[in-house]
Amino acid sequence: MCASMRVCVYACVCAGGFLSSPELLDTRAARPFSFSFNTSDYRILLMDQDQGRLYLGSREYLVALDMHNVNKEPLIIHWPASDKRKGECRMTGKGGQGECANFVRMIEPWNRTHLYTCGTGAYQPICTFINRGWKAEDYVFRLVPGFLESGKGKCSYDPFQENIAALINGNLYAGVHVDFMGTDPALFRTMGGRTAVRTEQYDSRWLNEPVFIQIQQIPDSAERNDDKLYFFFREKSLDAGGGSSPSVLARVGRVCLDDEGGQKSLVNRWTSFLKARLICSVIGEDGVETSFDELRDVFIQPTQDERNPVIYALFTTAGSVFKGSAVCVYSMADIRNVFNGPFSHKHGHNYQWTVYTGKIPYPRPGTCPGGTFTPGIRTSKDFSDEAVNFMRAHPLMYHPVYPIHRRPLVVRTGVDYRFTALVVDQVDAVDARYEVLFLGTDRGTVQKVIVLPKDPSTMEELTLEEVEVFRQQLYVSSEAGLTQVSLHRCGVYGRACSDCCLARDPYCAWDGERCTAFTPATKRRSRRQDVKHGDPLRQCRGFNAKETVQFGVEGSSTFLECQSRSPQATVKGILDMRPFLHTESF
Known part of the structure; x- marks a missing residue:
């Protein structure tokens, strides 16, 4: 589970720099899940690989989401504390921060068809079983009727x-x-x-x-x-x-x-x-x-x-x-x-x-x-x-x-x-297996980081990207909400082989035409990727290894904007003065 007021990162198992939440949504690489009911505190996540579901525990609700598309119609269980218990909780002096409710704090697999879950129960912990059915197609997700037991020693009183x-x-x-x-x-x-x-x-x-x-x-x-x-x-x-x-x-x-x-x-x-x-x-x-x-x-x-x-x-x-x-x-x-x-x-x-x-x-x-x-x-x-x-x-x-x-x-x-x-994910790239770290921060962002051996005594740390967020998927949750983020957004690295190579992202490779998601099964002849060195000259021969902008307007000046597609890339300008021709090469 995740602590309050922080980003929680959960993975089954991108352009560089900082990407705001609206910009991330524009790339269509993230799907924030919006709730149609009044709840909060989305910190408990459990992945069910067998059924392709993501189970979410929040304040008084349990939700079963499609693991591949969190915006697909979910299965929902409403599991509140009783009004009597909430009143007793408030009489003890609690409730000033909304604690007098049933906050789900544990979801664990019990067997092939059932889950075991516990909640704070408005400062009286309670536990029960959830019937999830044999397979996702059964569309079953409900509490076992008539069964409720004490959660003492299993779940905290305080959410x-x-x-x-x-x-x-x-x-x-x-x-x-x-x-x-x-x-x-x-x-x-x-x-x-x-x-x-x-x-x-x-x-x-x-x-x-x-x-x-x-x-x-x-x-x-x-x-x-x-x-x-x-x-x-x-x-x-x-x-x-x-x-x-x-x-x-x-x-x-x-x-x-x-x-x-x-x-x-x-x-x-x-x-x-x-x-x-x-x-x-x-x-x-x-x-x-x-x-x-x-x-x-x-x-x-x-x-x-x-x-x-x-x-x-x-x-x-x-x-x-x-x-x-x-x-x-x-x-x-x-x-x-x-x-x-x-x-x-x-x-x-x-x-x-x-x-x-x-x-x-x-x-x-x-x-x-x-x-x-x-x-x-x-x-x-x-x-x-x-x-x-x-x-x-x-x-x-x-x-x-x-x-x-x-x-x-x-x-x-x-x-x-x-x-x-x-969260750490293992990625099989062209030359080796790499481990990519996804690091949530207390300002609501996730950094994607890879660490490479530079020589026998030193390591090189690369921040591939930082995104703002509220099996090739990253699930990010906090008190504010839940978002599903794709682990690769290769298209934002640019349209050149050099840009793709300089990104040094093990999830992405140049396929001969564009920067796309890398899979080990891709034909070696066409794919270009260099996570360890990021050398486009060696990898991109025969492709557009560099982008060149040429223009010639005698007696005038023009501002050329060239932004790096990756935090690993640097921009260099070369001025070539020839009669009636002004060339800027990047």
Whole structure:
């Protein structure tokens, strides 16, 4: 889901410079979805590849849209809180910001025909099932009649508090605030007939005013009992206010999926909960290190090895004066190495964080029962008291996780905006596979960015375009609305091979006649594309490699306007003085 007052970017899986919303609409590459009913807060999106649908959750409505054309007639469910509940909500002092309504905050696939959804229920969370039918042609999208259950531990009470959730094997794992006042955050497991388990309550060593960002199951080995749930969040530092210590820290945490809690200690609590810090920083030319500590979004890019997805994380600076954003990339190998490393321990007269050097009990805290390293232990209830008590007091790892190459992939400083949301798409171009980043900003725009290796030690970042917006599609949502944007708008790069090549957009290639959407199946003979170097002289021989304007009016002057079609292109003028002929070549 997306935080309030920001652009949320969701992808299934353009002319350069800034493109305003009217200009984007003029290109016919965007389709804003207009609602015929009174709602707001369009932040919950779920893509259904099987049925070609995009599910949208908003204030008191659930909507099923055609994934390929969001303006096709939608299927709509009205799911309000009762008038009685809204009145009770207002009597508690809520409602000043319109919170006394049912804000949909989770939509998850349940099985082939049903979805599971939860909403805030006017500060009384509720959940139910949605019948979506076997296929889109069934035109079915309705609540299961007569079924409604409590959403406590599944969905936040407050619509302005973030929550994350994942349905795995019938169990719902959720990072959520559990109480009406929003003071009891937890990572919860409910449903599925298994033991309800959560993080330790009111223990700041585990969670300290967290904001939950992302959650996903990632297997750790070929042994399924080792499977873990990784979740990403930011939280208040326990050392906040202590000199140079950051006030907010970015975290990655994990638990074992089959954790049943302890037998005597940590009953109905995770016995495998661990967390580590994520570092994203850059050294400036003046030698000063700028740290990006506020984790804002995480995109987990699958690879052929399901155990080793690539983790893209979006950060901003924590201060209100200096604005900065960065994208850092992490490997699962580095994350696992940190979790297999030393534990943190507060010790000494200053009560500082140090490496724990004492005896580590067996089984090692964080390992899973019945897994690779605990073959003789059937359940977490069989863990020794020593192991459980150690974990309770030492949930934090000592070493942080550093990004690949120990530097950010993308950095923005000295600008008047921050990045808020991130999606990464893989594109097969002529010469290689490229990863394109779509970055939402707090000013309501989306930047399309590609990062290329320039040499073994440096990278080249290219902003292909920035557009203003309120499977070859990008879905952008915010509190204000939903828009469907095409990932490629190749026609705006101009009508010359050189313009198309200079754009360096992996979605586009010159086909011999015009700049069009590139597909790997296109015949190699005619297509021209050079993402890595952007060299039109090499790629466009035989085509119009440059545009030339010639005119001759003796004794007069004429203003020639030549605008670059891409932020990667530069304009150069050559003056050639000959009798009765004035040539400007670009």
